[in-house]
Amino acid sequence: MKSGSNLEKILEKGLFAVTGELGPPKGNDIEVVKKKAEFLKGYVDAINITDNQTAIVRMSSIAAGALLVQMGLEPVIQMVTRDRNRIAMQSDIFGATALGVKNILCLTGDHQSFGNQVDSKNVHDMDSIQLIDCVRIMRDGGTILGGEEQIEGQIKMFIGAAANPFGDPFEFRVIRLAKKINAGVDFIQTQCIYDMKRFKEWMRMAGDMGLIEKVHILAGVTPLKSAGMARYMNKNVSGITIPDEFINRMAKAQKPAEEGIKICVEQIEELKEMDGIHGVHIMAIEWEHKMGQITEMAGLLPRPAVS
């Protein structure tokens, strides 16, 4: 066991993993974290805590992760390279593991121009691949980056990274996955999948390169709430394309929210059958209370208890 986390155990046992997502409050209100976590409890194996997503200032992902640990839940803390240099990040990894965090997701992070601190200076002392490498060195080598000195204690981290099969240049996307695997990643969460055709193509390329045996891939899904949201995401969220078929279904539906969940469930069913997919990461943005319904409908319940 690299970290001994619940997520690692499930994946290592070859069970189909389910993770969810939790955005920390824009402040220090613990109740928000608790309330959202309650919605997810029992339906997922681990909960991603975002790190100042879309460059909007929120409670630190490590702090929120620690709160989840207190609640008996398992967090996956996200860490973006945008805001901290290598000193701060390594220091934070020390702290996080000390507070019981066992999973980390290494990310670059959205550009600061999207958030509420547009005039800030981004750091990017390391990039996400370099961060993966860094955490792996800390865990497996027992030293900090470029250091000889042994770390006081042990860094037990299950290392994750993101992959976006829908970004460009498309042919490079699998190479980038390979680079992350080479850097030492244990599991991959993908960007939300709507364009199943392109996703399958990406998976095929990954299979051809022998990558799917080397890493656990969790397919990302997000239920659509309305046709308007679908159109907005299609147009404005980089890296996401939503086929017209889904937009039309949403537009025609009497109850668009129900239709969105239906589409999401259909996708999970399809993904479950796909070679190399070891789980799903359900990103129900500000819709955490629907997680029960989605996982129930997709036949993902009950979540297994592993030891």
Place this chain on the structure above:
Amino acid sequence: MRYAYFPGCSLSASAQDYDMSLKWVCRFLGIELQEVRDWVCCGASSAHATSHLLSVAIPAISLSHAEQSGFDQLTAPCLACLSRMKTANQQMGADQALKQKINDLLEDEYQGTVQVLHPLEVILKDVGLDSLGKGVQKRLSGLKVACYYGCVLTRPPKVCQFDNTEYPMSMDNILRSVGMETLDWAYKTECCGVSMTLTRADMVVHLAHKILRAAKEVGADVIAVCCPLCHANLDMRQNQIADRYGERFDIPVLYFTQFLGIVYGAYSRELGFHRLMVSPERALENYGIL
């Protein structure tokens, strides 16, 4: 000057006021009119809708009678007659085969020597604008007249060869030369729809309404016409227009010959004023005529 006179069915029946006033004015101006011997209806507007040959042949009968009586000029005061006869002349002139065909039908061959003219043309040609003012007895100055020419006095220009096709001035000039005031307006030659008078009165009412309204808009006290059919529509349908459009005009519609008659001193009775539907009494009350 001597003219064959073709009164047509209207002037010999419903439009006797036109007939009376025309004859009075011609007498006054020294224009001699002699009714065409055994003239027949011009056929308008049913003959040309039925058979082209018929539409030429019928007016040719009367034309040949005029020619036989030694006339080389004929005047027809009704625009329908005028138009049919001018057209017949023009078509026979342009198409020798047609002329032959027609002559085969007629009792007396028609050589095509009779020129067809409207009384307006006759007056302009024989008397002239400069001389018209000489015999004026009464002044109708201040009275605003809209001259309405109707559709086929000038149209089509190839056949009619008279006045400005779209904005004729002959009647205006004649009335102005006897001291009257005529108006500038846009509906001088808009059709009043007379060919539908028996079948689609609604259309006639609609068209007459537009013409009357245009005249009213430019401030006309009276309308002057030169055709019995136009007169019938504009004068007689004002009640129907009032019923249908809720707009009452009460604009007297007079033949231009009636105006000439007045200024030259004729009694209104001689000019057939009593036959007008819309009484000109109020419009003319300041002139001591009626």
Place this chain on the structure above:
Amino acid sequence: MVESFSPRIVAFCCDKSGYVAADMVGKLRLSLPESLDIVRVPCAGRIDALHLLQALEKGADGVLIFACHEENCQSLTGNIRAKARMGYLHGIMERIGLEKERLDLCNLATNNGAKFAETVLQKFDELKKLGPSPVE
């Protein structure tokens, strides 16, 4: 006194349009203010930003550029350059508190004599209202 103030206008005229139009003003017997100075240039594109600014610095109450219509410049884009230069100078003028109206451009053609006169007279009136240049 404001009432007797007669604004000095310097008009830079392209030889291919503005200058000919100015000539036509006479033929049309229109009058122009006496305080107008005409500078004949081969093309509006040859008028440097520095010249325009210095005309203002040296006492002009207003400066006008008469250039060919866009897409009708004999030197391809001289008129567009002149317009861009004017835009650049407007930026500076704004920063130093000099009214933008004191520097203007009019596109015209050889036969726009009436437009030439009208533009000058309008500017004359406008400058009259604006008052003498504050940098004199």
Place this chain on the structure above:
Amino acid sequence: MIKAEQKPVDEILDFLKPHRKILLAGCNACVAVCHAGGEKEVGILSSALKMARKKAGQKIEILEDCSTRQCEPEFVQELKEKAEEVEAVLSIACGVGVQTVARMFSDIPVYPGLNTTFMGETDELGVWIERCQACGNCVLHVTGGVCPVARCAKQLLNGPCGGSQDGECEIGNDVPCAWQQIYDRLKTIGQLHRMEEIIPVKKWGRESRDKGPRTISREDLKL
């Protein structure tokens, strides 16, 4: 070459307030090429400043000059005579030139008339784009001659982030994705394999910005 643009005139006027006679010094090197600090710009700025001060009822006298290169003390020396006549110098050279002048004329204030912006190339007449951040350890051989440090909004070294879409950077505004450009270029020259290499963490501190002024010292050239 170095690119710069003129500071807003009102800002310059503000720091020139106490002075009645100044030297306005341009530079005929980089900033003349990008039309910010050459002879012509000296004339325009001088004219604008004089007008503004006249308007404010506080005339200013301006001596004008333009050095061959303000980053060379040898050329700056030529300004000395004029500098001694004035209360202050307004330099419209790049930040280097301003500092050279300040060092040479240590007893009078020296002000910058430009904002020095970047090292870049001329895209078209009147348009300049940043191309190099002088990181001190060039990776252009790996990246097909396109610099990710200067041209990627996140200075990523190992390929595009997830936001690269249709050749455009996630920040939008028609900013091209540097990594798409790198990818295209490497593909064209048949070196796509270069992208599979992991570029290790960069030695920012040792090689570039965080160590005080970097100095290049060439013994072979010293006198």
Place this chain on the structure above:
Amino acid sequence: MIEPNKAVTVGQRPGVADQNVLILGSGIAGITTALELSEMGISSTILERRDRLGGQAAVFACKASEKCNKCFACVVDNQIQEVSRRSGIRILTESTLGKISGDPGRFKVQIQSGGNESRLEASVILVATGVDFFNARQKPEYGYGLFQNVITAQDLDEMLHAKGRVLRPSDGQVPSRIAFFQCVGSRDETIGHLWCSKVCCAYALRFMKAIRHQYPEIETSFFYIDIQPLGRSFESLLEACRQDERMHLIRSLPSKVYGHRTSTDLRIRFIDPVSGGITEEGFDLIVLSIGMTPREDADQVADLLHVPKNEEGFYRSPPPDSGIFVSGACKGPRDIGGSIIDAKATAREIAQYLGGV
């Protein structure tokens, strides 16, 4: 022998410099040919019956809007100026052609200038006498000559040229709604003008663009049968007109103008392009795009010089050995640009003829 270092103009051959080309008409075709010939070292004499140069186009106004709309009116101005200062071009205004004798290459020509008569020799005679514009009174339904606010496009051009403004003739006010009627006197069997005058669509559209630019509040309508493209920039001109929501392009010729002498509410009916029904609207200025016709005295010149004519009455080119050449719109409708191109080609032909090539 050509001396070294002496400037030699293209096409000049020994003897050519002594030749004189007599040009009838100082319109854009005539003066352009004179200028082209002068470039080649060939001198010419321009005969003009009016007291000024430039022909019809000399009174045209610039039709630029936010940018030049390529009407070429300013080119005419420039050419007039140029021709007046160029040496080797003799200009005789208020002059007409008298008797002609001699042979091709050596014509002897009588000229009447004012009361005086003079003679000159010409190697070549160029006919560039231009066209007349259709007399709009011949279409009485439109009321030209009756209604003050019905004018021709040429009237409008002269107004714009002299006053720089568009005004209603009836009261001197700026109009608010202007209609352009196309094909007035063109493509018209009734008057025997079967040809399309080609220039009028572009001419009217340029006018509309210029007017809309100068007076953004004016509504303009363009009534046409079909649109005749002319010139290189036509497509972009048309597209720009279509984009302008106050410029209505309506495929329908009005039948009549209803109004009186000083009407500022001239009513016209047309087929509404959207509903297909007939609608009536009022305009306070109507501009007739009158076509081009052969000149009234076209026959006289044709008889005098034995210039053949086409069935429409425009000139055709005489055989090349006749020494008589024809250029410009007298050969058929064309715009300023078209006349310039034609004139340049004609100048080459004349030079070839004179050079014996």
Place this chain on the structure above:
Amino acid sequence: MMKIELTEDTQKLSREIQSLTGENVNLCYQCRKCSIGCPAVYEMTLKPHEMMRAIQLGLEEEVFQSGTVWICLSCETCNTRCPQDINIVRVIDGLRELVMSGHVDYFNPHPEIPSMHRLFLKLVERYGRIYEMGLALILNLKMVDPFKDIDMAWPMLSRGKLKLLPHKSGGVEELRRVMSKIREIEGES
């Protein structure tokens, strides 16, 4: 969109019109002046320019069933303004002739108008002149609307405008012979 193929068949009508009237409708280039100037166009299902196009395309049924030919007032406005010099009224007369002579037989939305023409000519043939009162009365009876325009009758009578009895022309005999000969000629052809 309708697909139209020009064949011998589709040109039948336009050729027929040309031989009957001498007018070539194919010259029409759809400037629309005829329709716009027409005072009766508001009552027409097929506007004059549309009718010209329909004849060009051989759409016989559309042409006749529209009834437009009967609505035409023969005011000559279209003729006068047609830039192609097509005598549109003559074309319409030709179409009317085809109906009146029984050459074509289509539904006519305005049957009272050809009836009036027949009656008119019958009266002309009988009296040589038109007898307005009789014409109006008979026509109204035929159209089962005996009191149409009755409001006009009394004022007209009272002003001596209507004659109650027919007045025969001396030329009626010749007229009858001419009319019957024409019937013979046209019946033959």
